[in-house]
Amino acid sequence: MDMKPLLEALGGGAGLVLSGVLVVVLVLIVWAFWQGRSVEFWPPRIGAQPGHPEAADDEAAPRESDPTSEALPVGARPDRVFDTRDALGFYQAIAPNYDQRNSVNLLATHMEVITRIEAIRAAKAGLRVLDLGGGTGQNVATYFFNDCNIRWTYVDFCPGMADQLQQHLAGRPLYNRLRVHVEDISRIHLRVAPKSHDVILLNLVLSSMPQLPDFARIATLLAPGGTLIISDINPLYTSAHPLYQARAGDGTQVAMRTHMVQPLEVVTRAREAGLQLSDMTQIGSADISYSFVAVFESAARQRRKAQVRKDEESSTW
Numbered sequence: 001m002d003m004k005p006l007l008e009a010l011g012g013g014a015g016l017v018l019s020g021v022l023v024v025v026l027v028l029i030v031w032a033f034w035q036g037r038s039v040e041f042w043p044p045r046i047g048a049q050p051g052h053p054e055a056a057d058d059e060a061a062p063r064e065s066d067p068t069s070e071a072l073p074v075g076a077r078p079d080r081v082f083d084t085r086d087a088l089g090f091y092q093a094i095a096p097n098y099d100q101r102n103s104v105n106l107l108a109t110h111m112e113v114i115t116r117i118e119a120i121r122a123a124k125a126g127l128r129v130l131d132l133g134g135g136t137g138q139n140v141a142t143y144f145f146n147d148c149n150i151r152w153t154y155v156d157f158c159p160g161m162a163d164q165l166q167q168h169l170a171g172r173p174l175y176n177r178l179r180v181h182v183e184d185i186s187r188i189h190l191r192v193a194p195k196s197h198d199v200i201l202l203n204l205v206l207s208s209m210p211q212l213p214d215f216a217r218i219a220t221l222l223a224p225g226g227t228l229i230i231s232d233i234n235p236l237y238t239s240a241h242p243l244y245q246a247r248a249g250d251g252t253q254v255a256m257r258t259h260m261v262q263p264l265e266v267v268t269r270a271r272e273a274g275l276q277l278s279d280m281t282q283i284g285s286a287d288i289s290y291s292f293v294a295v296f297e298s299a300a301r302q303r304r305k306a307q308v309r310k311d312e313e314s315s316t317w
């Protein structure tokens with residue numbers, strides 16, 4: 001760019017004007033860094049302040065280490081960021097692509113949950129599972145596709161996710177014993193009878209809810225001796241990776257700001273609902289583990305297990 005005509009027009013004041021502009025630019029850069037904003041020199045851009053809604057785009061930049069994120073092209077930002085209050089809209093948008101997520105940790109979490117269900121099934125024929133926020137059913141419900149002894153009650157408020165589940169299981173033995181409720185978890189006690197299920201799953205669901213559901217209500221759906229299995233993202237992991245990114249069915253990039261789930265709060269709420277923690281496992285080997293799986297049992301089941309242990313001990317004497 002030829003600056004000569006401009007300098008000539010400004011005459012003797014050119015140096016003064018240029019110094020003034022330089023000072024303003026420097027002040028802006030210092031102010032931006034002080035506020036924690038990102039600064040890009042070309043093309044010139046100052047990012048939004050962290051925590052401000054507009055900053056979501058900046059925070060949503062792809063993180064290779066985030067297994068809940070689909071690998072995005074470098075520099076890609078989501079076209080839309082959802083809140084957990086609109087989780088239904090988020091999941092409806094991503095339902096066709098939900099199963100394309102490439103996450104080792106997600107699979108490990110599902111495997112841990114499957115192991116727990118299998119252990120319970122081994123001791124109880126005709127197991128009745130209530131899968132709250134069941135998603136596409138991959139990998140947990142689909143693991144039991146050939147099982148003629150399990151009855152599966154599926155609940156999810158997102159029709160797109162329920163469609164995916166039905167496509168996965170249609171024609172398989174489990175499909176004959178599958179009941180699908182496209183319903184909010186907070187209303188499921190109106191559709192499912194009390195004490196009707198041996199296992200209740202809340203598998204990676206709580207972090208998609210604005211607040212924890214009513215555990216006391218959920219506990220009423222457990223049959224005597226039943227088990228509640230909860231898995232969710234480790235809060236430290238959520239804090240490091242607050243945005244769950246995915247590609248929507250229309251090809252746009254979307255994200256949801258997830259809710260941090262504190263395992264201690266989950267344990268407290270479950271205890272208030274009359275359920276005792278029987279086991280908790282962490283998943284993931286990185287510095288910050290990815291998820292936790294917590295198993296809760298009704299007081300009756302804990303009493304029965306204690307009695308069995310006591311009987312075994314006395315028979316060894």
Ligand SMILES: C[S@@+](CC[C@H](N)C(=O)[O-])C[C@H]1O[C@@H](n2cnc3c(N)ncnc32)[C@H](O)[C@@H]1O
Nearest residue numbers: 091133134135156157158161184185203204208
């Ligand atoms: C992260 S996905 C987990 C799906 C599945 N459980 C899994 O482990 O892959 C969360 C699911 O919970 C559902 N969900 C979230 N809040 C819900 C609510 N209040 N009522 C019913 N379903 C809900 C979403 O639609 C979504 O399918």
